[in-house]
Each structure stands twice: as structure tokens, then as C-alpha cells.
Amino acid sequence: MEHLLASMKIMGDDNIQRVQLKHRQALVDAFSLEKGMRILEIGCGQGDTTVVLADAVGEEGYVLAVDIADPDYGAPITLGEATSSIAASALGRRIDFKLETDFLDLPDESFDVAILSHSSWYFRNPAQLLAYFKKMRRMAKRICIAEWDVNFTRMAQRPHFAATAILALYSEFIANEGNIQHVFDSLQLQKMLEAAGWAVRQTAVIDASYLQDGAWEADYAKSIQPAFSGVPPRIQSLAASFYGMLEVEAADSLDSFVIIAE
Numbered sequence: 001m002e003h004l005l006a007s008m009k010i011m012g013d014d015n016i017q018r019v020q021l022k023h024r025q026a027l028v029d030a031f032s033l034e035k036g037m038r039i040l041e042i043g044c045g046q047g048d049t050t051v052v053l054a055d056a057v058g059e060e061g062y063v064l065a066v067d068i069a070d071p072d073y074g075a076p077i078t079l080g081e082a083t084s085s086i087a088a089s090a091l092g093r094r095i096d097f098k099l100e101t102d103f104l105d106l107p108d109e110s111f112d113v114a115i116l117s118h119s120s121w122y123f124r125n126p127a128q129l130l131a132y133f134k135k136m137r138r139m140a141k142r143i144c145i146a147e148w149d150v151n152f153t154r155m156a157q158r159p160h161f162a163a164t165a166i167l168a169l170y171s172e173f174i175a176n177e178g179n180i181q182h183v184f185d186s187l188q189l190q191k192m193l194e195a196a197g198w199a200v201r202q203t204a205v206i207d208a209s210y211l212q213d214g215a216w217e218a219d220y221a222k223s224i225q226p227a228f229s230g231v232p233p234r235i236q237s238l239a240a241s242f243y244g245m246l247e248v249e250a251a252d253s254l255d256s257f258v259i260i261a262e
Contacts, residue, residue, distance in 0.1 A: 016212060023256070024052045026206050027117060030258045031144040036060040037112040040140055042103055042132060043067055043119020046074055046082035047095075053115065054094040063095045064111070068122075070100045103132055114140035118256070120147050120189060124171070124181035133196035142262050143198055149205055149257040150185050156252040160214035162245035163221040164254070169239055170224055173231045186257045198261035206256045214253035218246050 027049065033039070035058035044050045044065035054063050071080025083097040098106070114136040123129040136143055152161050167180040184192075190200050221243075228239045 019211060020048055021052065023206070023208050023211055024049045024117070027146045027256060027258065028052045028056050030146075030204055030206060031056075031113065031115065031260065033057060033113060037062075038110070039063045040109075040111040040114045040136070041065045042114065042116045042136075043122060044083070044097065045069075045119070046077060046079055047086045047097075049115070049117040050083075050095060050097075051086055051089075051091055054091040057094065059094070061094055064098065064109075065095055066098045066101050066103050066106070068100070068102055104128075104135060108135075108139050111140040112142065114143045115145075116143075117146045118148065120145065120184050121180050121182060123184075124176065126182060126184075126192070129182075129184075130192050130196060133193055133198065137197045142260065143193065145189055145193075145259040145261075146206070146256050147184065147186075147189070148208075148254045150183065150254065152254055154209065154252065156248075156250035157209060157214065157254050159218045159246050159248055159251040160254045162242040163214075163217035165242045166221040166224075166239060166246075167217065169231075169235060169242075170221075170227065173235055174224075174227050186259060189259060190261075193259065193261045200259060200261045202258075202260040204258045206258060208254065208256045209252040211253040215251040218251045222246060 033053070033056045037057045039053050039057055039062065041050055041053060041063055044067045047065065050063060050065045054061070057063065067079060069079055071078060073079050074082070079099055083099065086092055087095060087097060120129060133143070148164065150161055150164060152158060164180060164183060167178055168183050171178045171181050186203060193200060225243060228236055231239070
């Protein structure tokens with residue numbers, strides 16, 4: 001863990017980063033990667049999962065980390081700042097970051113595993129995600145997906161679910177630059193994978209309730225509540241119902257589901 005934290009020192013609070021890396025490590029463990037593998041990561045963001053992937057594949061492994069966002073995206077640390085810091089670390093030799101890059105524009109290469117870790121909700125257009133799955137089917141032997149599980153099992157996770165719904169409505173009716181564009185659940189993604197030629201081999205649910213994301217999303221959803229005053233009355237009513245679910249003390253994060261297909 002300490003060497004991973006050192007690779008992400010620019011990200012700030014070690015306590016927050018330690019918790020985040022703990023979950024990324026649990027996800028990568030579920031992916032069952034091996035030393036020496038070539039990994040394609042779609043939607044690498046600031047590299048939280050990327051460093052764990054690079055560590056998992058060892059010195060002989062390789063990670064191509066792709067994100068469509070530009071280097072100035074993100075706060076308080078931008079993608080450019082974070083990925084530059086990782087690239088300069090000991091793990092950086094195993095990673096090739098390609099920001100501001102549409103995966104569909106890249107030439108076909110051969111990879112052992114393709115990874116989408118908490119990045120599917122950034123796709124506003126399901127057709128584009130399906131096209132990604134089809135291209136990855138040509139390029140990788142296996143695909144591993146991790147995403148928030150909206151089928152929450154504990155009431156303390158309900159605020160994160162409600163915030164997710166609010167932010168999806170916000171993207172649709174107010175401003176569409178947010179990090180929740182289209183909420184896919186596990187079954188929807190499995191069907192899309194099958195349509196792209198993949199065969200689902202394994203699914204799992206990984207505990208993520210201890211993460212800070214649930215509280216972060218709930219707080220952000222509360223901050224944008226006034227913006228809903230200009231949406232159609234029926235959407236105002238729906239949003240108000242979800243806002244009512246935020247008025248509880250606890251805000252545990254949703255768990256993550258994992259899908260593995262070949």
C-alpha cells in the first residue's frame with residue numbers, strides 16, 4: 001500500500017487515498033490478473049485503479065490507460081497533474097497514459113485483459129459504450145468491469161442511490177458535464193456485453209460501503225438542488241422525492257459489482 005500511496009502523493013490526503021486504494025485493490029484482486037499481462041484500461045481518470053493494475057502485472061507487465069477527458073479536467077487535482085505524477089513514479093515505466101483520447105480512434109492492439117473500473121456511467125450514449133465493447137472484443141481475451149451497484153442492500157446506502165438518481169436527472173435536464181451521464185446496472189451491462197460477443201463468466205459484489213463517495217455525492221447533490229427550480233414540474237416532483245432520501249445522517253457508499261467476461 002505504501003508504494004502505491006507514494007505513486008499518488010500529489011493526490012493529497014493520505015487517509016482518503018488509503019481508503020480509495022483499499023477498494024481498488026479489492027477490485028483488482030477480483031479481476032484475477034497475473035504478472036506480465038498486458039492491460040487496457042478505459043476511463044482511467046486520475047489513475048486510482050491504474051496504479052493498482054500496474055502493481056498487479058509486475059515489472060514485465062504493461063498498462064495502456066485511456067481517458068477521453070482532457071488533462072485540465074478534475075478538481076482539486078486535474079487528470080494531467082495526477083497522471084504526470086504517476087508517470088514519474090516507480091510504477092510509471094509500466095504505464096502509458098493517453099488522455100483526451102477516444103478509444104474508438106486508437107489502432108487495434110492485443111491485450112490480455114480490458115478494464116472498465118467505475119467508468120461506464122460517464123458514457124452518455126449507450127451505443128458508444130456498446131461500440132467500445134465490440135472493439136475490446138477484438139483486442140482483448142477478457143474484459144473486467146466494476147461499477148456502483150444501485151441494488152443497495154442497506155438503508156445507510158440509500159442516500160448514495162438517491163444522489164445518483166439526482167445527478168442523472170441533473171445531467172439530463174440541466175447540465176450534462178457531470179460524472180454521471182447514464183446509470184447502468186449489472187444486468188444492463190451484461191446484456192450489452194453479450195450483444196458485443198462476450199460471454200459472462202463471473203459476477204460478484206465487492207463491499208464499498210466504507211468509501212467516502214456516498215457522502216461526497218450526497219453533498220454535491222444537495223449543493224445543486226436550487227437548479228431544479230427550472231425543470232418541468234414532474235421532474236421537480238421526482239427530484240424532491242429523491243432529495244427526501246438524503247435527509248438522513250448516514251451516507252454509506254453503494255457497493256461495487258464486478259463482471260468478468262471472455
